[in-house]
Amino acid sequence: MIRLTGIVKRYQMGEEVVMALNGVDLFVDRNEYVALIGPSGSGKSTLMNLIGCLDTPSEGRYELNGRDTSQLSDDELAQVRNKEIGFVFQSFHLLPRLTVLENVMQPLVYRGLPRAERKALATRALEQVGLGSRLGHRPNQLSGGQRQRVAVARALVGRPSILLADEPTGNLDSKTSAEIMALFDELHSAGQTVVVVTHEPDIAAHCRRTIRVSDGKIVEDYANPPRAQVA
Amino acid sequence: MQAFLEAFRAALASLMAHRMRSFLTTLGILIGTASVIAVVSLVQGFSRSISDQFADLGSNTLTLQPYTSFADASLGKENRLSFDDVDLLRYRVSGVGDVVPIMAVPASGVGYRGRTAVPQVLATSADFTVVRGLYPQSGRFIVDSDDKSRRRVAVVGTKAIEDLELPEDPIGEYIRIGSDWFKVVGVMEKRGELLGFSQDNLVILPFEVGRAMTGNEVRPRMSVSFTAEDIEDVEALRERVKRAVRIAHKLKPGQEDDFRVEAADSFVKQFEQITGTATAVVGGVVGISLLVGGIGIMNIMLVSVTERTREIGILKALGATRRDILVQFLLEAGLLALLGGLIGIALGYGAGLAVASAIPNFPPAQVPLWVVLAAAGFSALVGVVFGIMPASKAAALDPIEALRYE
Numbered sequence: 253m254i255r256l257t258g259i260v261k262r263y264q265m266g267e268e269v270v271m272a273l274n275g276v277d278l279f280v281d282r283n284e285y286v287a288l289i290g291p292s293g294s295g296k297s298t299l300m301n302l303i304g305c306l307d308t309p310s311e312g313r314y315e316l317n318g319r320d321t322s323q324l325s326d327d328e329l330a331q332v333r334n335k336e337i338g339f340v341f342q343s344f345h346l347l348p349r350l351t352v353l354e355n356v357m358q359p360l361v362y363r364g365l366p367r368a369e370r371k372a373l374a375t376r377a378l379e380q381v382g383l384g385s386r387l388g389h390r391p392n393q394l395s396g397g398q399r400q401r402v403a404v405a406r407a408l409v410g411r412p413s414i415l416l417a418d419e420p421t422g423n424l425d426s427k428t429s430a431e432i433m434a435l436f437d438e439l440h441s442a443g444q445t446v447v448v449v450t451h452e453p454d455i456a457a458h459c460r461r462t463i464r465v466s467d468g469k470i471v472e473d474y475a476n477p478p479r480a481q482v483a
Numbered sequence: 484m485q486a487f488l489e490a491f492r493a494a495l496a497s498l499m500a501h502r503m504r505s506f507l508t509t510l511g512i513l514i515g516t517a518s519v520i521a522v523v524s525l526v527q528g529f530s531r532s533i534s535d536q537f538a539d540l541g542s543n544t545l546t547l548q549p550y551t552s553f554a555d556a557s558l559g560k561e562n563r564l565s566f567d568d569v570d571l572l573r574y575r576v577s578g579v580g581d582v583v584p585i586m587a588v589p590a591s592g593v594g595y596r597g598r599t600a601v602p603q604v605l606a607t608s609a610d611f612t613v614v615r616g617l618y619p620q621s622g623r624f625i626v627d628s629d630d631k632s633r634r635r636v637a638v639v640g641t642k643a644i645e646d647l648e649l650p651e652d653p654i655g656e657y658i659r660i661g662s663d664w665f666k667v668v669g670v671m672e673k674r675g676e677l678l679g680f681s682q683d684n685l686v687i688l689p690f691e692v693g694r695a696m697t698g699n700e701v702r703p704r705m706s707v708s709f710t711a712e713d714i715e716d717v718e719a720l721r722e723r724v725k726r727a728v729r730i731a732h733k734l735k736p737g738q739e740d741d742f743r744v745e746a747a748d749s750f751v752k753q754f755e756q757i758t759g760t761a762t763a764v765v766g767g768v769v770g771i772s773l774l775v776g777g778i779g780i781m782n783i784m785l786v787s788v789t790e791r792t793r794e795i796g797i798l799k800a801l802g803a804t805r806r807d808i809l810v811q812f813l814l815e816a817g818l819l820a821l822l823g824g825l826i827g828i829a830l831g832y833g834a835g836l837a838v839a840s841a842i843p844n845f846p847p848a849q850v851p852l853w854v855v856l857a858a859a860g861f862s863a864l865v866g867v868v869f870g871i872m873p874a875s876k877a878a879a880l881d882p883i884e885a886l887r888y889e
Contacts, residue, residue, distance in 0.1 A: 306882045326805060327805055330803060330807075331802060331804070333799075333800060339800050341886070345793070345800075347794060349500050358798070358801055362486060363802075364484070365485060367489075
């Protein structure tokens with residue numbers, strides 16, 4: 253559950269103050285499937301960073317599952333990210349030196365789980381995304397689609413309340429994009445809250461709700477018509 | 484703890500991923516530690532061999548010897564003991580066991596069949612063997628009756644035999660000392676060299692004979708070794724002897740002693756002090772090279788942090804706190820330096836052994852455990868200290884910026 257109230261984010265760019273977000277109010281309930289769209293420079297990345305607890309707002313209040321996070325310290329935010337947020341990035345952001353399994357185990361390290369338990373949870377998450385047979389591979393031995401699946405497994409392994417995907421299909425061809433989105437659809441059906449940041453209408457169409465950001469404000473917020481069929 | 488273990492694993496993995504770079508980075512530490520260990524191993528080997536030489540001396544043995552202060556010596560004055568001092572110890576101080584005067588006999592040279600050599604000529608009594616722990620390897624030592632009847636007999640050292648070209652078994656041969664002839668009755672066991680001087684280039688005579696040979700000189704160069712009857716009593720005995728000798732030498736209150744009463748191991752202690760100082764000085768100088776090595780590590784760690792900005796961003800997005808990142812980079816720097824240190828210790832010890840065996844008569848290199856531990860600990864510390872700056876830089880990275888970094 254995400255509740256943003258009167259969010260303002262200002263950046264100092266030299267002499268100038270840039271208003272990246274200028275009064276954003278947003279509520280996303282549990283198990284929603286939301287697309288965050290908007291042109292570059294609209295503030296959607298800033299909004300995503302705030303939702304992902306990578307940043308704090310200059311003004312306003314951000315409640316994540318009922319907890320106000322706008323005043324938390326860096327390290328407290330890190331803990332919130334670890335427990336509540338699962339990130340999926342456009343360029344996958346896997347750790348190249350680690351195996352697929354180790355990549356997925358990594359977030360659990362910061363929870364202080366013993367290695368055996370981390371291994372078991374990570375294996376299960378990888379099986380869930382259909383990569384149970386690639387545990388020992390390095391990221392560079394995998395295709396783009398497989399890498400993104402690893403990233404999804406890593407995002408899910410800690411059972412976060414929100415799966416936050418930033419242009420998850422930006423580096424994938426249309427076929428693999430469809431596969432990844434199908435995976436997201438599946439996760440959503442299983443009860444996962446999913447927020448996808450994208451600029452592709454096709455991708456946004458997978459979601460149940462679309463939020464359009466422009467000039468630091470939410471300019472549109474509508475429920476998508478139900479899809480006729482899922483490829 | 485889990486996070487720490489994992490950070491350790493990650494640090495090790497990252498070092499292994501760039502083996503060549505890690506090795507070159509730690510080369511400064513490696514060379515620094517290797518030099519420390521090499522030098523210390525040589526000095527320690529040396530000092531150990533000296534301690535061993537003195538180890539035979541009993542701990543209940545004290546030595547009375549003349550002492551001339553530096554100020555007096557520069558005025559040409561030299562304090563000596565007299566024969567009265569020997570008698571004083573023998574008869575007038577309680578608690579004294581064996582008394583062994585050891586006198587340097589001023590001899591113009593020792594001759595055998597037209598050959599001459601200048602070994603050290605000592606005159607001493609039968610108990611010398613007990614007090615000094617030195618025994619003849621063949622024949623016999625001076626006995627009490629030699630002293631009483633002033634027999635002209637001599638015990639020779641192996642180097643003196645060589646120099647005089649005495650037969651291999653010299654017992655029964657006659658050698659000339661000054662203008663008198665002496666029969667060789669024994670050969671002292673070989674002791675080898677100390678600081679490059681042979682300790683076997685000596686001839687030992689009965690004390691009374693030596694005393695007669697010094698002629699009118701009442702104050703020969705002499706020291707007196709004596710044992711305490713009761714080993715518990717050594718310190719008290721030392722004080723009693725000091726008081727008695729002060730009175731005998733007519734020293735006024737406040738006037739400095741013109742003698743020293745020293746336990747046998749005080750020589751060793753003095754020597755250890757010297758080598759200890761040398762070790763510390765060398766250690767300090769080489770320590771600077773470790774600092775330079777540390778700066779090298781800092782430099783490469785800074786590069787590494789920049790290079791891995793994105794990785795740090797990812798870890799932060801996954802929930803790594805500042806501390807997690809800091810610990811990982813500190814561990815990496817510490818491990819890097821520690822590995823360099825360990826390789827350096829092995830190489831340094833090897834170099835010490837090689838140098839020691841390359842120089843003839845040099846004692847084998849010794850590395851005390853504390854030096855190894857200190858070297859390893861110090862190199863790891865250097866790594867951690869110089870890792871602080873790069874690691875805090877990594878920990879302070881903003882996750883958004885770091886993720887965007889190409």
